[in-house]
Amino acid sequence: MSDSYPAFQLRLPNGGPVAHGRLLAERASGSQKFVIGAGSPARSEVVPSFALGATTSYRLRQQLIEDGTIRPSDQWPGWLEVAADVECTSPSAAGSILTGSIVNGWEVWKAADGRPLSDFMEQVWWGPNRAWLVRGADVAGLDLVQHLWLPESLVSLPATQLRPRAEQGMSKDRLRSFVNEDYESTATYVQRIQIVEECHAFLSRMKPGDTICTISGGQLYRAKVTGSAEQVLSEDGRSNLRRPVEWQPTGFPYNELPEELRQKLSGPYDVVDLTTVHALITGLGLSDQDLDDDAEASGSTPGTGLPPITARRELALPEPDQSLADELHVHDLEWLQELRDLLFDEQQLVLYGPPGTGKTHLALQLAEFLGGGPGRVKLIQFHPSYTYEDFFEGFRPQEDPISREVAFRLTPGPLRELADLASREGSRHIPHFLVIDEMNRANLAKVFGELYFLLEYRDRSVRLTYSGTDFRLPPNLFVIGTMNTADRSIALVDAAMRRRFSFVELSPRAEPTRGLLRRWLRALDRDGEPADLLEALNAQIDDPDFLVGPSYLMKKSVYREGGLERTWRTKILPLLEEHHYGEGLDIEARYGLDTLRTAIRHRRDTSTA
Structure with a gap:
């Protein structure tokens, strides 16, 4: 033969x-x-x-x-x-x-x-090796791991009602027809779907060389698949489908496993694909030096995949340096370091304040610095009609490129796309940032939905509304939001959102915003009059939510011939007209350039007298 x-x-x-x-x-x-x-x-x-x-x-x-x-x-x-x-x-x-x-x-x-x-071989095994969780304790409390799997070098899956013709490599469609007939009177529709998924993974997706994990007595045990699946008669019906494996004799304490691995192991199903954490499983029981030696000694051995030492790298955010502080014209490097620490500890941060205080610019620049470039930063803007479907996932009409027919298809939103990118193997130690501009303009409870829970519990997963799959926010995904207090008061943000975000105010009456324009002008060797005018203007405004930020005067157009007057007339005064709407106040007389310049001269004359 x-x-x-x-x-x-x-x-x-x-x-x-x-x-x-x-x-x-x-x-x-x-x-x-x-x-x-x-x-x-x-x-x-x-x-x-x-x-x-x-x-x-x-x-x-x-x-x-x-x-x-x-x-x-x-x-x-x-x-x-x-x-x-x-x-x-x-x-x-x-x-x-x-x-x-x-x-x-x-x-x-x-x-x-x-x-x-x-x-x-008759059964074609293709693609890289995968890792699987197969549970070995049934509802009656019998631990198959200790009684059967370890002593006999096998892993099994119960399939009591499944006909004997189930075989290695069979298609999911054929298996589905078997299960629907064989389990029609003993399992619900949802249960039959899960039986098909688990049996198909066991029979047709697993292959020799794959890693098997199971939990027994508070320990994780690990094995390698060594052969094909077979269907056998089992006296108690607990192990009808079997595969030969080579078990590692000692286990690893469950409570000492990496958090990401424990989260994947916590699902409710008997067969779970663990390939996304395969490298973490490979590195169990080995020191960093062992993993380095492994990677070096393995050389070009096929199938080694991502080195486990890479998967085990800790998530870190770089420390802001003076060059970043100078670029952002921040008054104090320690203030930037505090923002970095808040993000690292809480993973969600909101910058709030009046318009023009540089919230969006600061959020983007900080995210790009901490994330290592714009490729790991995604910017979106909320608005009153923004929904969960826009933000995370939902069904959208899409045209088929061949048939030209339009059908509703499940489409990921920006958060889902960024979360999937951050979760990719080899990327888990790399920070990714979602910047949400004008965050309080949307109905936050409606937009976030069940994701509210995940913002606070990053080590847990929830069942998604549309796709029906389990989802968790990866620990290396950070969210920075901005809120404009003049557009809608931050007091309207509910307690659930406040608990999940750290809030940092950017006010023209406090640093770093107060002296931002003056530092910017000094860096460009320009006259400081615009900074004097802005300070005089904000001194006339009583409501802190309607103070005017320096960003309006940090543009090249302001410093062309007549630019300051145009900007004041078309940008700043209309803001104040809205603020005083219905009061009958002469905006030009109170906030115009001539009025402010006169006030500045008077203040200087008074101080020198």
């Missing part, structure tokens, strides 16, 4: 020599056996994760070295060599023994034309 398969080769890491072997038809624990050919090279050292993550293969390698079957090579100095054929329980075990690391044998063993071993 093995003659139907070609010879297979494995290139050792870092451009090493090539080993050879052959696949057998005979099976062991659900996987086809594989023979390492005599004369094959093997790496002399192992990576730190090998002994911890593939204990059985590690012990076999050590035994083969001790009995001389694997010994120092004369042909390849610095390498080991296999003196006789070695029969292994799976291609992955054979590849791991030779490379001294955990590999997916179905991908690393290749035919002479470069095709992986998986191409020659």
